[in-house]
Amino acid sequence: MAEFTMELNDEQKEVRDWLHGFAADVIRPAAAEWDEREETPWPVIQEAAKVGIYSLDFYAQQYFDATGLGIPMAMEELFWGDAGIALSIVGTGLAAVGVLANGTEEQIGTWIPQMYGDVNDVKVAAFCSSEPDAGSDVSSMRTRAVYDEAKDEWVLNGTKTWATNGGIANVHVVVAVVDPELGSKGHASFIVPPNTPGLAQGQKFKKHGIRASHTAEVILDNVRVPGSCLLGGKEKLDERLARARERAKAGGERVKNAAMATFEASRPAVGAMAVGTARAAYEVALDYAKTREQFGRPIIDNQGVAFQLADMRTQIDAARLLVWRASWMAVNGKPFTAAEGSMSKLFASETAKKVTAQAVQILGGNGYTREYPVERMHRDAAIYTIFEGTSEIQRLVIARTLSGMPIR
Ligand SMILES: Cc1cc2nc3c(=O)[nH]c(=O)nc-3n(C[C@H](O)[C@H](O)[C@H](O)COP(=O)(O)OP(=O)(O)OC[C@H]3O[C@@H](n4cnc5c(N)ncnc54)[C@H](O)[C@@H]3O)c2cc1C
Numbered sequence: 001m002a003e004f005t006m007e008l009n010d011e012q013k014e015v016r017d018w019l020h021g022f023a024a025d026v027i028r029p030a031a032a033e034w035d036e037r038e039e040t041p042w043p044v045i046q047e048a049a050k051v052g053i054y055s056l057d058f059y060a061q062q063y064f065d066a067t068g069l070g071i072p073m074a075m076e077e078l079f080w081g082d083a084g085i086a087l088s089i090v091g092t093g094l095a096a097v098g099v100l101a102n103g104t105e106e107q108i109g110t111w112i113p114q115m116y117g118d119v120n121d122v123k124v125a126a127f128c129s130s131e132p133d134a135g136s137d138v139s140s141m142r143t144r145a146v147y148d149e150a151k152d153e154w155v156l157n158g159t160k161t162w163a164t165n166g167g168i169a170n171v172h173v174v175v176a177v178v179d180p181e182l183g184s185k186g187h188a189s190f191i192v193p194p195n196t197p198g199l200a201q202g203q204k205f206k207k208h209g210i211r212a213s214h215t216a217e218v219i220l221d222n223v224r225v226p227g228s229c230l231l232g233g234k235e236k237l238d239e240r241l242a243r244a245r246e247r248a249k250a251g252g253e254r255v256k257n258a259a260m261a262t263f264e265a266s267r268p269a270v271g272a273m274a275v276g277t278a279r280a281a282y283e284v285a286l287d288y289a290k291t292r293e294q295f296g297r298p299i300i301d302n303q304g305v306a307f308q309l310a311d312m313r314t315q316i317d318a319a320r321l322l323v324w325r326a327s328w329m330a331v332n333g334k335p336f337t338a339a340e341g342s343m344s345k346l347f348a349s350e351t352a353k354k355v356t357a358q359a360v361q362i363l364g365g366n367g368y369t370r371e372y373p374v375e376r377m378h379r380d381a382a383i384y385t386i387f388e389g390t391s392e393i394q395r396l397v398i399a400r401t402l403s404g405m406p407i408r
Contacts, residue, residue: 001333002067002332004324004325005069012069012070012073015074016074019074020080022047022053022078023078023081023082023086024081026047026048027078027085028373030044030085031082031084031212032370032376034082035082036211038211040124040168040214041084041085041212042122045088045089045122045124053078054116056096056113059093064331066331067328068324068327068328068332069324071269071272071327072268072320072323072327073272075090075272075276076273079273079274079275079277079280080276083210083276083277083377083381084209084210084211084213085213086273086276087212087213088214091124091125092124094127094269095115095126095127095169095171096112096115098189099112099115099231102232104231104232106228107191107228111191114170115170115171123170123171125169125170125171125173126166126168126171126172127173128160128163128175130160130162130163131143131161132159138184139183141176141177141187142177143156143158143159143160143175144157144158144177144180145177145178145188145190148224152226152227153226153227154190154224154225154226154227154230155222155223156198156222156224157220159202159218160174160218161218162205162387163215164213164214164215166201166215166218167214167216167218172218173190173192174189174190174192176190178237178241179241181245182245185244185248188230188231188232190229190230192223192225192229193229196223196224196225197223197224198223198224199218200218200219200221201217202218202219203217209376209379209382209383210383266388267345268327268341268344270345270388271322271323271348273384274345274348274349274381275316275319275320275351277381278315280373280377281356281373281377281378281381282312282316282355285358285359285362285363285374286300289305289362292364299362308362312358312359315355319348322340322343322344323344323348325340326344336401338398338401339397339401339402342394342397345394346394348384349381349384349391352384353385356374356377356378356380359374359377359378
């Protein structure tokens with residue numbers, strides 16, 4: 001097990017500087033344009049593929065870094081560049097985590113490369129769990145997967161919503177109900193391969209922020225996938241369902257389901273994205289406060305402004321430490337006895353919302369315009385307290401973990 005460290009090693013610093021260069025030179029200059037266009041920034045994703053940032057190798061290297069700091073460091077730098085473009089680059093990684101967490105070696109080897117495509121023909125992937133009536137309440141999921149034993153195929157029917165890259169993805173990872181009696185314990189994850197008939201994009205959402213990232217409904221109408229597309233395989237599913245039925249009969253110890261395993265692995269990473277956006281806005285505000293003069297002196301000469309910047313930086317550093325701790329725990333298999341993963345996501349996302357709002361305030365009228373990036377960063381930051389579990393749900397998870405009580 002790697003010791004927890006607050007210091008990046010030399011190799012990690014090199015990667016961080018390289019990512020920062022890409023974020024500063026390629027992502028940030030493109031941010032305003034793709035925010036206005038509200039389209040997937042394919043040319044930027046391709047640039048990222050060319051230099052090796054958009055690739056399974058790069059992602060896996062960071063994901064399996066034993067210090068746990070690889071993914072948070074990478075997320076912070078890319079999202080420092082721009083949240084919408086960065087989500088277009090890392091959204092595939094969120095789907096890949098679904099396969100890494102629940103898939104067999106063979107499934108990982110077959111599907112993850114197809115999620116990324118190659119430099120000349122980049123592809124993206126989508127993770128589809130949320131539904132119109134099943135957001136925070138995952139147990140209300142209705143999308144059904146029924147096994148057709150004669151053909152060894154699964155048949156998927158239902159409507160997914162809010163899927164990042166939904167409908168434009170080469171590979172969709174879809175969570176569906178296989179045993180409705182078991183609530184969220186009766187869910188399983190499936191690969192829907194490229195060009196599978198019956199899968200279609202529904203509404204594409206026009207959003208408040210992260211507008212370069214594509215978010216849409218995904219309609220599944222009698223989608224047939226081979227038995228081999230069930231993540232983890234049928235035998236493992238049958239064993240898991242049998243255990244869940246036994247426990248349900250015995251009166252109910254909680255069992256982790258497929259979607260929850262994915263969320264647990266990705267929450268500190270979302271915290272790191274929030275840290276990136278918060279740091280970006282803080283830096284713009286600090287520079288502005290040092291150069292903008294009113295009453296014959298820089299506005300930072302006023303404690304009212306300087307103390308805000310002091311609080312912003314303190315909260316960003318605290319958020320990063322929570323994220324790094326949770327990420328180190330996740331990689332090293334430490335149990336989250338105080339829901340440290342949720343804590344990190346909760347604090348970092350609330351910090352991003354607060355810090356970006358303060359940045360707008362410090363820039364005054366300029367902060368309220370699209371001439372300066374903090375307006376976009378403030379809109380972007382609002383997503384962090386919503387996706388991958390809202391702040392309220394994080395508090396619920398933390399409170400339940402701490403108390404052992406079924407708090408509602
Ligand atoms: C841009 C974007 C991208 C997304 N990407 C994906 C994706 O790729 N894949 C995917 O599967 N999903 C994705 N999501 C979905 C996201 O995870 C959900 O929006 C989120 O889980 C909240 O669900 P909901 O929107 O249905 O809100 P609801 O669950 O309806 O919640 C509404 C409000 O009620 C509160 N609330 C609900 N229950 C409780 C409770 N028990 N106690 C206290 N408060 C409560 C919530 O905190 C929230 O404030 C994305 C969403 C967005 C906006």
